[in-house]
Amino acid sequence: MTVAEKEKKKSLIVGGSFLTEAHPLAEIFTPEDLTEDDHDLADTVADFVEGEVVPNIKKLEEGRNEDMVAMLKKAGELGFLAAEVPEAYGGMDLKKTTATFVGEKLIKHAGFMVSLGAHTGIGTMPITYFGNEEQRTKYLPRLASGEILAAYALTETSSGSDAMNARTKAVLSEDGQHYVLNGNKMWITNAGFADLFIVFAKINGEQFSAFIVESAWEGVSVAAEEKKMGIKASSTRMLNLDDVKVPVGNLLGQPGDGAKIAFNILNIGRFKLGGAAVGGCKQALECSTKYAIDRKAFEKSITEFGVIKHKLGEMAIRTFATESMVYRSAGYISAALEDIDFNEQGAAERILKSIREYAIECAMAKVAGSEALDYVADEAVQIHGGYGYSAEYEVERIYRDSRINRIFEGTNEINRLLTVDMLIKKAMKGELPLMEKVQALMGELMGMPSFDFDQDMSLLADEKKVVENAKKIGMFIAGAGFQKFMEKIEHEQELLAMAADIFTETYVMESALQRTLKKAEKDGEEAAELMIKMTKAFIHDSIERIGPIAKTALAAIEEGDALMTMNAALRRLLKHQPVNTVAIRRDVAAAVINKGGYPL
Incomplete structure (x- = not known):
């Protein structure tokens, strides 16, 4: 690594450090930082979706794999399957920020998005990041191009969130030329045509390992399609492996x-x-707005009613x-991966380290994104009223399709537990000064309050203070819980989940704040007026959501006088100037109605 690379590495933001330090606005990536080229590419993808996918949604929803394959092949011909593949292997090598933006445009039909995402993401990325030169050259x-399509087979009947409990077994053949795989994988997206x-299988039942398995090989078969609540256009089947001979050269890593490959x-x-969920929110908002503008009640558009x-x-x-x-998270990951040469010695370890560094942010993006989409999709149905419950309207499908996101890629419950677990582990390794911050905070909160x-x-000075106090509340809860339960805290899952909710809410709050401040600094407060309003409303509502969670958490930790003292400290941190969020939402709604959807 050169001196310049070492200096850049030093400047990379540490994952999870949003809790312990202020990140300069210049280092925070926002959607406003996307380039003209990014927008041009995203527009091209949007045109493809509008011209090819949307007119065929009804046909795709019937679940015939040949229709989905044909659509994916068209996407491949246009280069949309090559987004994050290195240029040396026929790809576009897009940054994560650009790829996120492009991904938003694919969400018009969740079944198509899931199928394409399983191919380009979890199906292709293991070879991109962890394959050797021979494997990359052969497959990427x-x-x-879409000549071949991929799937990712991790889950089993006995190992959903507990991936390491896999029973699929790999045994090296006597001649040392093959691994013989036996087992079953379930809920495999794209299985019907991959x-x-x-x-993923355990070599000799012990070493958890990853293999590239071709569907045409003897012993590979798939079961019937699963009958699903949503994402009906996507193929979901069980994969069966019966004495499948996998060449030793197809072992990944x-x-x-x-475990390293699977989890990263x-x-x-x-x-x-999380990025796809943002696109889903925009889609649900757009179709709700258009419906509300046209829908008349009591001789006027329902957009004139305050509740709407x-x-x-x-x-x-x-x-x-x-x-x-x-x-913001995309910016962190892009910066970490930007200068890695995939063919340099040690590249796989650098990639692993870079992705693992932001595992906390990835988990929070998944939870926050999927739950925001569920909220927006639910409200979209409500705005449609009885029509929202009819399959004739787009919003009915959006509602059904959104539900899987809280289960995909590790349930939200698992991701909540992982968020706190990873923060604690980084602190114990000395990668985050979390314990020092917690100790200082406990002393501050248990002492006499300052009247400065x-x-x-x-x-947004008040909002800055609210965000800082939200960080303190999260660390207060985590610190008090750790002091109470020590190494047994892992068994206090309800407490860990509540701490994760506070951390995630705080990360989202601060991200909105930083984006708005960056916009105002660059273009002036007038240009950022709508963002300022949305940031105010979100932050003040967020701290109100955090309050009950924190009170419940403290009651799970202490009782009696100790609990009273802690609650007194908590009340100080929850104090904030009231904001007329009703008026703000009316102003934001006016911008939404004027734009016909998401107003930015």
Whole structure:
């Protein structure tokens, strides 16, 4: 590594450090930082979706694999399957920020998006990041062009979120030329038509490893299609492996590397899911707005009613905040991966380290994105009223399709637990000064309150204070819980989940704040007026959501006088100046109605 590379590495933001330090605005990526080329590419993808996918949604929903394959092949011909494949193997090698933006445009039909995402993401990325030169040369150009299609086979009946409990077994043949695989994988997206699978199995029942398995090989078969609630256009089947001979050259990485490969690819998958959810929120908001404008009640458009304005405004605000968080995380990951030469010695380890560094942000993106989309999709149905429950309307499908996102890529419950677990582990390794911050904070909160008045008169000064206090609340809960339960805290899952909710809410709050401040700094407050309003509303509503969670958490940790003292400290941190969020949502709704959808 050169001196310049070392200096750049030093400047990379540490994953999870949003809790312990302020990140300069210049280092925060926002959607406004996307280039003209990024927009041109995204527009091309949007044109493809509108021209090819949308007119065929009804046909795709019938679930015939040949229709989905034909659509994916068309996407491949146009280069849309090559987005993140290195140029040397026929790809576009897009940054994660650009790829996130492009991904938003594919969400017009979730079944298509899921199928394409399974191919380009978890199906192709293991070979891109962890394959050797021979494997990349053999498979990546064909995956990038759509000549062959991929799937990812990790889950089993006995190992959903507990991936390491896999029973699929690999045994080296006597001549040392093949690994013989036996087992079953379930819930495999694209299984009905995939040409290759990334399969995880334990060598001799012990070393969890990853293999590239071609569907045409003897012993590979798939079961019937699953009957699903949503994403009906996508293929979901069980994969059966019966004495499948896999050449030793198709082992990804080294024996025992499966966990590193699986979990880091899942990290990317979680992040991508968060980005797709943002696109889904925008789609639901757009179709709701158009419906509400046209729908008349009591001789006027329902957009004139305050309760509908509330819904449209809040849908836009949550979309804005989640979008801010997703692109901030995309910027971190892009910066970490930017200068890695895939063919240099040690590249796989650098890639692993870079992805793992932001595993916390990826988990939070998945949880926040999927739950924001569920909220927006639900409100979209409500705005449609009885028509929202009819399959004749687009919003009915959006509602059904959104539900899987809280289960995909590790359930939201698992991702909540992972968020806190990873923060604690980084702190224990000395990668984050979290324990020091917690100790200082506990002393501050348990002592006499300060009566110094903050004279900060800068833009969104109150909101900055709220965000800082939200960080303190999260660390307060985590610190008190750790002091109480020590190493047994892993058994206090409800407490960990509540701490994760506070951390995630805080990360989203701060991301919206930083995006708005960056916009105002660059283009002036007038240009950022709508963002300022949305940021105010989101942050003040967020701290109100955090309050009950924190109170419940403290009651699970202490009781009696100790609990009273802690609650007194918590009340100080929850104090904030009231904001007229009703008026803000009306203003945001007006912008939504004027734009016919997401107003930015």
